[in-house]
């Protein structure tokens with residue numbers, strides 16, 4: 001499909017509105033109205049307008065004046081006009097209205113800090129952004145949960161360490177992840193480079209209060225016992241261990257009693273064991289190469305090893321999964337009673353194998369996704385959990401959200417820090433993205449590490465050079 005911009009150049013904003021109505025299409029900018037669908041988005045003296053043409057014929061239009069010439073307001077009104085014109089032709093439900101950003105709860109926090117009350121926020125997001133009452137309540141509930149954590153964390157820092165190896169690559173994966181089979185002989189060199197980076201930042205870290213530490217990936221428990229021990233000894237030597245110390249043990253097939261013991265011994269206070277689904281057929285289909293029984297076993301082993309906070313991640317909308325499968329997954333989790341559950345909705349990412357083979361799968365439509373979200377919420381609430389952090393991704397099935405649910409006092413501070421962006425996060429390892437936050441000016445500086453494991457190992461000195469930017473900022 002085609003789009004024409006007149007009087008502005010907000011390409012990304014208009015394309016993300018088109019994606020809401022025509023996901024997985026190809027969007028081409030043009031100068032003239034073409035055969036097929038063409039959206040014209042224009043701006044004249046702060047008045048936005050949108051016209052929708054099908055095979056050259058005008059089918060719908062909408063026009064509205066911006067309330068100010070503020071850039072954000074202009075983008076909003078352009079998006080709104082386009083969405084309302086598109087909706088007349090393709091009347092699909094939009095639970096999140098025209099909000100397409102990654103951090104909806106942060107918008108509520110920002111509005112509070114500008115002095116707006118919750119009722120006013122409700123009115124704004126309903127009228128100006130077309131957000132449904134249900135999603136609006138979710139945004140507000142999450143923002144309420146995040147509020148104290150954010151305030152307590154101002155002036156402190158968090159640290160992320162990436163271990164980009166996994167036993168195999170999942171069908172939907174778009175992360176920096178390398179299959180162990182091919183990379184096994186580089187893992188020790190990778191840890192060497194990581195230790196060099198830890199040693200380099202230790203000076204900056206020592207001057208600050210570390211609030212949370214997170215070892216993610218990939219799958220950190222892909223490391224063997226000896227490698228895991230070496231990594232954690234270096235963490236102790238060069239970084240500070242805060243009360244909240246998370247290590248992902250995402251793939252149950254990588255979990256052993258010995259690794260669980262090592263994690264515990266090094267003061268890991270929160271681990272994440274992720275089934276994604278408890279249906280073996282789906283697990284096979286998505287290339288996880290473990291069974292639901294292995295997940296139950298890993299969970300029990302973790303409890304036996306003394307891990308008191310266990311998170312579990314699940315994904316709704318996996319190929320071929322409906323209400324029966326999701327109910328089964330939630331019932332399985334209910335029996336285990338984890339401290340937190342992160343409920344994802346499937347995102348079809350460009351870098352995933354799923355994107356290439358999408359047509360061969362039976363995928364959930366909007367109304368099924370809504371029902372699956374409803375089932376997950378019913379169970380998390382039954383387990384006494386509250387939604388405490390949330391994010392959205394582009395290309396999610398039905399354009400829904402990922403929500404972290406937890407029992408009382410089991411919020412993961414690191415997850416909130418990432419979402420609210422009020423705290424500096426130093427990221428180490430391949431693909432690490434360090435965020436330096438200046439809360440006085442609301443400015444965020446980023447320092448990126450290279451994504452490739454091979455480049456990270458060979459160019460580690462360059463990564464350290466880049467991190468010199470931390471000087472004076474921390």
Ligand code: SF4
Pocket residue numbers: 165166168169170172173174175176177217218219250251
């Ligand atoms: S476990 Fe996570 S990081 Fe590893 S391949 Fe699967 S989705 Fe990617």
